[in-house]
Amino acid sequence: MAVFIDAFKKSFTGGDESDRYAKGLQKRLIKDINQMAENDDYIPGSSSMDMKYNFRLQKNRESAHDISVRSRCITDEKSFTGVSVLMGNDRRYVTRIPVTTCRFDKEYVSDGRTVKRDRYEGTISSYVVFAQGQDPNASYCCPNCGDINTVSQLLEQGCRSCRTRFMLPDLYPRITNYYTLRSKPYVCLSPLPFVLLGILSALLFFFFYSSRQLEMGFEYVFSMVVTGVCGIIPGYLLYVLAVLLLLSLDAVGSNPRLSAFNRTRKKLPLFMQQYDPLFSVDFFVGKVNNLLKTLIFTDDYKNCAVYEQNGENPYKDIIDVEYQGSVGLNDAACDGHYVYLDMDVYTRTTYVKKRRVTQKDDVFRMKLCRSVYVHDDCNASVHNIECRSCGASFNAVREKNCPYCRSPYNLRDYDWVVTEFERK
Numbered sequence: 001m002a003v004f005i006d007a008f009k010k011s012f013t014g015g016d017e018s019d020r021y022a023k024g025l026q027k028r029l030i031k032d033i034n035q036m037a038e039n040d041d042y043i044p045g046s047s048s049m050d051m052k053y054n055f056r057l058q059k060n061r062e063s064a065h066d067i068s069v070r071s072r073c074i075t076d077e078k079s080f081t082g083v084s085v086l087m088g089n090d091r092r093y094v095t096r097i098p099v100t101t102c103r104f105d106k107e108y109v110s111d112g113r114t115v116k117r118d119r120y121e122g123t124i125s126s127y128v129v130f131a132q133g134q135d136p137n138a139s140y141c142c143p144n145c146g147d148i149n150t151v152s153q154l155l156e157q158g159c160r161s162c163r164t165r166f167m168l169p170d171l172y173p174r175i176t177n178y179y180t181l182r183s184k185p186y187v188c189l190s191p192l193p194f195v196l197l198g199i200l201s202a203l204l205f206f207f208f209y210s211s212r213q214l215e216m217g218f219e220y221v222f223s224m225v226v227t228g229v230c231g232i233i234p235g236y237l238l239y240v241l242a243v244l245l246l247l248s249l250d251a252v253g254s255n256p257r258l259s260a261f262n263r264t265r266k267k268l269p270l271f272m273q274q275y276d277p278l279f280s281v282d283f284f285v286g287k288v289n290n291l292l293k294t295l296i297f298t299d300d301y302k303n304c305a306v307y308e309q310n311g312e313n314p315y316k317d318i319i320d321v322e323y324q325g326s327v328g329l330n331d332a333a334c335d336g337h338y339v340y341l342d343m344d345v346y347t348r349t350t351y352v353k354k355r356r357v358t359q360k361d362d363v364f365r366m367k368l369c370r371s372v373y374v375h376d377d378c379n380a381s382v383h384n385i386e387c388r389s390c391g392a393s394f395n396a397v398r399e400k401n402c403p404y405c406r407s408p409y410n411l412r413d414y415d416w417v418v419t420e421f422e423r424k
């Protein structure tokens with residue numbers, strides 16, 4: 001709700017430069033989503049490294065089930081884009097959340113045949129993250145061999161000469177997370193059928209009771225029309241009652257998660273800023289969503305760097321998982337060296353079983369951990385990833401063990417990792 005109030009306010013003030021930039025990125029994301037529906041190999045360039053990685057994992061999952069999800073996001077002249085800022089006090093990362101109303105057309109295609117089609121109206125929201133004081137075009141001298149690389153080269157492939165991998169912040173502005181929400185049923189409810197029902201009932205009443213006392217003629221027609229028009233009022237009242245009923249049912253249903261989210265938005269920064277003064281809740285929510293997708297779409301956890309458990313993935317029947325705009329903090333603790341967060345993530349999940357596609361509202365519980373010495377700082381120095389045993393360099397964000405000597409890498413000393421994960 002807060003998102004919409006903010007968006008409403010901005011529609012009067014027009015917003016600032018970041019708002020306009022965020023709207024532009026959102027427009028590009030919508031284009032990218034539609035392009036992904038046409039081309040299975042297309043990965044959006046506007047998204048963060050984590051998002052790109054997850055898009056690829058998700059596409060692998062789809063092809064393992066021999067299914068292709070084609071989501072289209074249709075905007076027209078009636079579509080509206082508003083922008084909201086959730087947390088105003090973030091010092092390094094600024095997050096803007098553009099919200100666009102549109103129509104969705106989701107098609108699940110298997111063997112060239114549509115097995116399910118889902119069309120609905122709703123909104124698409126994205127987290128657009130800006131980093132203050134970051135220069136994405138900067139060139140960077142490799143600390144290992146001295147060769148000059150662009151920051152993006154170091155980030156995506158490692159040093160072009162000596163192949164050393166580095167851990168460094170992503171390049172911003174970037175979209176770090178996006179989600180779509182279905183419009184609530186009362187938004188789609190039209191008053192017309194109710195009004196027609198009212199008129200019809202009034203006319204039935206007229207024919208059965210009043211018309212017998214009247215003779216055919218002007219008076220008859222006039223009374224009939226007046227009775228019919230009077231039927232509009234109870235018809236409309238019925239419509240209002242129906243909307244109120246749906247509204248209250250919805251409030252009962254979503255109330256626990258809404259209050260959980262509001263509590264989390266207050267409690268989590270208070271707790272985390274003791275250790276990381278730059279901690280941003282919105283940035284963290286983007287991170288949590290990307291971790292969730294990585295955990296759901298990675299088939300084997302053996303070499304999954306962000307998850308500290310091993311074994312087979314029990315969620316292989318999931319082909320899509322969408323954040324529903326809310327997370328809940330169950331518990332937060334610190335043992336002096338590491339912080340531990342216990343979170344719930346509310347999602348809409350799509351399952352496939354023998355080519356039958358079903359959807360369900362799910363809550364996933366994640367326990368996260370990170371060293372207290374790590375700060376969310378987009379200007380943090382470039383960190384050289386080196387195996388402590390053999391000195392080899394590799395992409396430790398994606399690989400749990402050194403590919404050369406198999407020694408484990410302790411990612412929790414540098415970034416968030418998941419220690420436990422389950423569907424509630």
Ligand SMILES: [Zn+2]
Pocket residue numbers: 142143144145146147159160161162163164
């Ligand atoms: Zn180098």
Ligand SMILES: [Zn+2]
Pocket residue numbers: 387388389390391392402403404405406407
């Ligand atoms: Zn090694």
